[in-house]
Amino acid sequence: MSTTPAIPAVTLNNGVEIPQLGFGVFQVPDDETTAAVSAALEAGYRSIDTAAIYGNETGVGRALAASGLPREELFVTTKLWNADQGYDAALRAFDASTAKLGLDVVDLYLIHWPTPARDRYLDSWRALERLVDEGRVRAAGVSNFQPAHLQRLIDHGGLVPAVNQVELHPGLQQAELRAFHARHGIATEAWSPLAQGAVLKDPAITGIATRTGKSPAQVVLRWHLQLGNIVIPKSVTPARIRQNLDVFDFDLTAEDMAAIAATDRELRTGPHPDQFN
Known part of the structure; x- marks a missing residue:
């Protein structure tokens, strides 16, 4: 697969x-999504992350179709919502998502939350494994899974999730979870990578931004990349969309990385996976 060289x-x-580095569309209304995704593709993004619950898969699909880009240059992620968990329900939900996206194949399909009180994620995972076997999904993964949830899937004996997409930013660094991922070959993907802006005024980050001539957001995105995280910042502003991509011409020092590591404070912008159903 080819990607933009940068x-x-x-x-x-x-x-x-x-x-x-990809482009997220969480909380972007469907009627604004096409323009935002089109701006991202024009800027050079090739990975687009949506979800059934976002209500904007149709808008994403319109932008993909209008882009004229070859399908093999695009990487599209969507997610199975909680109410659609279970084997048969997951397969139906996938069909609905692909119809809205206008795609036959999704590059990455994720179970959006473990929803432990429902306890259907193992059945849902079997459905995702079937979709991979049928060639309709290139990679299957999960989102917001804790180590115990991941271990249960691994013990199931089928596919190991390719990705776990979780809330992750300097205020919530998830070191234990990232270590679990590393041991089991699961890629870490960060949603809310900037903590919805909550970490951008941290003195450690603003100081690095001043020294490097980059914005605090660019510093945080660079931190993610140097940790090895996959990251999907969201914006509907074309200038910010381009700025978030301009993070490959500088490096953070070991001292910078240590300074940002020291800002971890269990800051969640979203629900805790053990409680959300």
């Missing part, structure tokens, strides 16, 4: 490559 690829545990 964006490195991460090779997943099944050999599929995903651009390390």
Whole structure:
């Protein structure tokens, strides 16, 4: 798979490559999504992350179709919502998502939350494994899974998730979870990579931004990349969309990385996976 030259690829545990920096559309209304995704594709993004619950898969699909880009240059992720968990329900939900996206194949399909009180994620995972077997999904993964949830899938004996997409930023660094991922060959993908702006005024980050001549957001995105995280910042502003991509011409020092590591404070912008159903 080719990517824009500036964006490195991460090779997943099944050999599929995903651009390390992609574009997210969480909380973007469907009627604004087409313009935002079109701006991202024009800027050079090739990985687009959506979800059934976002209500904007149709808008994403319109932008993909209008782009004129070859399908093999695009990497599209969507997610199975909680109410659609279960084997048969997951297969139906996938059909609905692909119809809205206008795609036959999704590059990455994720179970959006473990929803432990429902306890259907193992059945849902079997459905994702079937979709991979049928060639309709290139890589299967999960989102917001804790180590115990991941271990249960691994013990199931089928596919090991290729990706776990979790809330991750300097205020919530998830070191234990990232270590689990590393041991089991699961790629770490960060949603809310900037903590919805909550970390951008941290003195450690603003100080590095001043020294490097970059914005605090660019510093945080660079931190993610140097940790090896896949990252999907969201914006609807074309200038910010381009700025978030302009993070490959500088490096953070070991001292910078240590300073940002010291800002970890269990800051969640979203729900805790053990409680959300």
